[in-house]
Amino acid sequence: MGTSHPHEHAYEHPQPHSPQHGRRPGHEHGREPGRGHWQEHWTARRTPFEQECRAARTALLEDLKDPKSAQDRVLEDIVALCADSLHWKERGYDVVADDPARFRSVLPVMRYTDFTAEIDRETRTKGGVLSCSPVLRWLKTSGTTGVPKRVPYTLHWLLTYRIPAMQAMWGTYMEHHPEILDHPYATLDTQTVHERVDDFLSGVRYQAVSNRHPRINSRDWNPPWSAAPWFGTEAPSAHAGRMYHRIRHLVGRRLHFVSAINPSTLVSLRDLIAEHGPALVRDLRDGTLEGRPYGTPDPGAAVHLRTVLDRGDFSLKDVWPSLSLYSCWLSSSAGLYQSQLDAVLPGVAAMPFMSCGTEGVTTIPVDDSLDSQPLAVNQAFFEFVPAEVELGPLVEAGERVDTLLLDEIEPGRDYHLIMTQGNGLYRLWSGDIYHVDRIVDGTPWVHFVHRDGIFHSFTGEKITEAQVTQAIGRAMDEGGLDGGLYLCGPQWAEPPYYVVVSEVPDPGRELDRSLAESIDRGLRAINIEYASKRDSGRLGPLEVHTVPRDSIATYAESRRQQGNATQYKYKPFQKDADFVADLVGGTAGAHR
Template identity: 70%
Template sequence: MPKTDPTPDSRTDSRTDSKKDSTKASTEWQKHWKARRGRFIEECRQAHERLLADLKCPTTAQDRVLADIIGVSAASLHWKEHNYDVLASDKASFRKVLPIMRYDDFAEVIERETRTKGGTLTCSPVLRWLKTSGTTGTPKRVPYTLHWLLTYRIPAMMAMWGTYLEHHPELLAHPYATLDTQTVREDVSDFVHGVEHQAVSNRHPQINTRDWNPPWYEAPWFGPATPTSHEGRMYHRIRHLLGRNLHYISSINPSTLISLRDLIEAHGKSLVRDLREGTVDGEPWGEPDPAAADHLAAVLEKPGFSLKDVWPSLTLYSCWLSASAGLYQSKLDAVFPGVAKLPFMSCGTEGVTTIPVDDTPHSQPLAISQAFFEFVPAEVPLGELVERGEPVETLLFDEVEAGRDYHLIMSQGNGLYRLWTGDIYHVDRIEGGTGGVPWIHFVRRDGVFHSFTGEKITEAQVTQAIEQGVAEQGLDMGLYMCGPKWGEPPHYVALVESHGSDKGVDAELSGRIDEALKTINIEYASKRDSGRLRPIEVVTVPHDAINAYVEGRRAAGNATQYKYKPFQQDIDFVADIVGD
């Protein structure tokens, strides 16, 4: 973090030169911003309109996507070796001939593709390998092909930003209007047979002129010169935007936004000093800004200050808002009082599932032009069937029903066909009735459950039970964490953040949540009634206790990809948060 200031004498000359350099750099990125702004707005608008048009003709869009996937895959070695090029030509034959795949099922063909860099899995050059955590501890290698970049991934980003810009044009009012933490630019040091292996959120280096290129691409807080540590990068972002009319902060994870506010508090003195002296991390940058320094110093005096206090100009923030991310809502409300919010798309490294087209916070339309989608009712034990190689009937987008949960299977233009993502989505509604586009939201990961004795408790069930119990008790809640504790008999332990945390309420709250869980999960009720499980033990903890724990465990790198997981497979967190 901020270095000790050099002595005044020793820094005078270099400071002057550095100041010139920083002024020049400052001018250059703003030139880029101004030159790029109009075209970026137009590209986003067009992508947004194309998405809306596809949503109006979803069957046509899905037909086009499938034809495209077959077109880019059919001549590949993998397809020819399996005769898919001959046998798969439409929705029916595609689903009949190609098996449902897990990522690991692609491991062998991906290994071959790492050497040929195109032509093995699809007929598009592999430009990059996307890194994400795998099930076995070995990072996945998701092919980032030219075709996928041009036809799917960048248009998805553009469409989402088209939505944002439509609702909040002020986010491009001036070069300092937006702080984008969704994507980063980091030098890459990991390669697979010469090809970069990096997180999807790392948009560096730019592959071609159609690659992601927002107006702030050259901004000093966005470029590869910023520190790569979470705190270091955040410090630079904050420092460069303090004292500016910031309107919008974009993020993927809500925890990033909470962390942003906490880091301002933690490093307030350094930030005030940097502003007052015209430095960043003690190094010369721009002109001193005493007014901004005074403002921040005053804000820091206010207990529980919000980001709106820091930037009164804030009008918008965005991040994931559904599923476990939704548990952050009360914190976000405190950090962004009176600030509008928009959701981030549902997506993973493997592809985009939904894209927001309006300001609906908790549901988005299936991204009908991003992949060929299939669904299987969530109650079907898909993992077991796929493991046994048994055929599985799938539903198309126009066959799902509102109110039900489904496994998602998607075929992407990068060659990962019929990929069982492991994600379960809830269908909220069908736009325009039968044949329309389902509006869905991510519910949970399949298999994220625990079973002492066959009760198969899922994260969604625990969330629902805790929310219900807390509401009945008249408490508020923030994050929670729950895990299994072995014993004779075993039971579950949950820590729940609440402003009303008090040992005196824990017993009653535990009882309420236990009852709710019995109602939600009849197997849990059966095991409880038969004495095979003890009741769930709920402990309320102060409002930020879990958040602080989560932030403390945040990995040093790749923070953008970090995900808070409420449901744990053990109770190690309990001792860390409340002691023994």
């Protein structure tokens, strides 16, 4: 793989009265404090990082050619890890230790909430309850009721599963775009962050899965840029502040790759440059960061950025002509961003981000296919249930659930996904539904469709019916109102937002506005991802239309009579906001 000098700079503008005038080609003239340390780290880590990632990718590709053996290996590993745990012994599950094939007939399908007692116990023991591996940290995410989940991040899960998954994905990125490791400024990674942790459970850190601070051991995730000033704990934790620091450090550099999870992050990157352009120009020109002395002035980069800003309608490719690649989620509802991404990143190649959540990894990209990727057969033991089966009542009642293995599912169908992880969360039904696009060498290629009970997720906020119902209920209580039925749907705009039509005794425009503010406030409190996306401007404020009592009930009944009387059910969540026109005689956005 050909590489350039590790200090490569995007723009070389000779400065006659500058100590850098006459420097050798590629020498940086915009020094920042601590530059030597982080660039030394980058140089030391570059080759080992590439080797680790390519090795993980090779191992994944081998498993994808023999998925049954990979699944058998994963199940045997998890049974060996968990059979001696307190929970397994107390429930008699350890009988499968000598016969992992009995696993599905002995252990029940579980929801996250079914593990509450064991998780409570494990927060005190820090291991040994669900699995026989120490809990190094607790991973935080919003649950279906808005209560943050506590997912055990164990040493075994970290080393055997989670880190190899990240490495395999980046191995794919390198295989297709080796330039992303050309020099220290080649890659802007927004997938992960290093932020100080202030929340603990019985002395163990409790944090988002994307926060990789602190590094646990030498085998933890450690990309070359992990010591870069825009990546570490010295960068602001708020979205806008952190993005400003990233932009300030990388404008004027030969940036090749911007990596994100949500496409909204890439769109907001361009918007923040537009919003804070004059401040960025001043910082570059004066050698400052947010107006404070920081490094050597970079008038060449300042002039270039000023020229770009003066165009008005600019793209990230204008800011960084060297951009050759971006990555993010690109399937399901995230695909609605494609036209915006094409405008913000014209002509720039795209690679998918893995399909994953705090609970585990489902797919890992092995090529640049944007529609689907192979099931990560070396990450978990996977089971499937046809999506048309109403799985919730069966699991809630503790009834036996018949599942399929990967060699029993069919292309073209949707399935509930059940996975057993190396952190002790066994046969977990998270509500995710996947579509099987094709099967290659016995491995299903799939893409995420939606979550059972969740209608949409523009930016990763995963708003649930329970969360919206709770927020509306709170708003009605605050206003002393006796609310009725409601409908809620997503409205695509810039930025996108949600629309609610709700029955009340006395509808009116002033009530619409007050309820919108109250429901929005409630959702912020319930769903941490919704709050984050609202604060960063990636989601617009919620819109409310109030209608008289029985309006929605009448609307639902009219739809029941349109040829689907036996199948139609009142569903508060809708796939779009078309119902607004039917119920209020206008369209979404009328109040904006």
